[in-house]
Amino acid sequence: MSDAKSLKRKAAEAAFAELDEGLNIGIGTGSTAEEFVRVLAEHVEADFEMTGVTTSERTETLCRELGVPTKTLDEIPILDVTVDGADEIDGDLRLIKGGGGALLREKIVAFSSAKMIVIADASKKVETLGAFPLPIEVNGFGLMSTFMAIRRVAETLDLTGDIVLRKNGDQPFITDGGHLILDASFGRIPDPEALSAALRSIPGIVEHGLFIKLASVAILASEDGIERLEA
Numbered sequence: 287m288s289d290a291k292s293l294k295r296k297a298a299e300a301a302f303a304e305l306d307e308g309l310n311i312g313i314g315t316g317s318t319a320e321e322f323v324r325v326l327a328e329h330v331e332a333d334f335e336m337t338g339v340t341t342s343e344r345t346e347t348l349c350r351e352l353g354v355p356t357k358t359l360d361e362i363p364i365l366d367v368t369v370d371g372a373d374e375i376d377g378d379l380r381l382i383k384g385g386g387g388a389l390l391r392e393k394i395v396a397f398s399s400a401k402m403i404v405i406a407d408a409s410k411k412v413e414t415l416g417a418f419p420l421p422i423e424v425n426g427f428g429l430m431s432t433f434m435a436i437r438r439v440a441e442t443l444d445l446t447g448d449i450v451l452r453k454n455g456d457q458p459f460i461t462d463g464g465h466l467i468l469d470a471s472f473g474r475i476p477d478p479e480a481l482s483a484a485l486r487s488i489p490g491i492v493e494h495g496l497f498i499k500l501a502s503v504a505i506l507a508s509e510d511g512i513e514r515l516e517a
């Protein structure tokens with residue numbers, strides 16, 4: 287197992303150690319969340335009882351392959367906990383998510399959970415969010431208009447930088463919800479709350495990758511061990 291993968295695995299194991307049996311668990315998306323699915327699968331195999339609600343088709347497929355039982359969010363609309371990865375985590379447990387394009391379902395599932403545990407290798411911890419381009423999920427209708435509105439509202443917060451349409455090969459990347467993603471390289475985001483509110487004012491935006499006041503615990507794995515942050 288590569289070093290990065292083994293750190294993700296350690297974070298996933300530490301998150302699992304915080305879970306009681308019988309919970310309804312939101313399951314995130316991405317390479318770290320996949321390690322969590324593998325950990326879950328091993329315990330389910332040993333008769334650990336849980337039910338998962340997945341945040342993407344990709345995670346749903348992996349759960350099916352590995353025998354992790356799942357239901358839809360409509361079947362279990364309120365969850366005990368969600369365990370998910372992140373692209374960046376700051377000291378207040380504000381996150382950038384969506385590098386894998388799953389931010390909308392991830393945010394819906396996290397919002398439906400009593401608690402969100404973020405798992406990551408320690409390199410994801412930052413002083414200030416924004417080195418990772420902010421994923422913004424948009425409706426395809428009026429793309430240019432939405433693009434220009436994002437640029438306009440960002441400038442009111444002194445945020446500039448490239449905003450690019452995410453591609454899958456030479457085609458636009460399409461999310462599980464059938465939307466597009468714009469990746470905004472704003473650089474440092476000193477006031478994530480203000481940016482979140484500004485982006486929310488744009489009708490063409492379906493959701494953005496700033497997760498604020500959603501994560502209650504972050505478990506960060508490094509060669510030195512596990513760091514646990516609490517909101």
Ligand SMILES: O=C[C@H](O)[C@H](O)[C@H](O)COP(=O)(O)O
Pocket residue numbers: 314315316317318319370371372373382383384385386387388389392
């Ligand atoms: O859309 C994807 C998610 O927000 C992922 O949780 C995030 O991109 C982190 O992924 P990874 O664990 O692969 O770094």
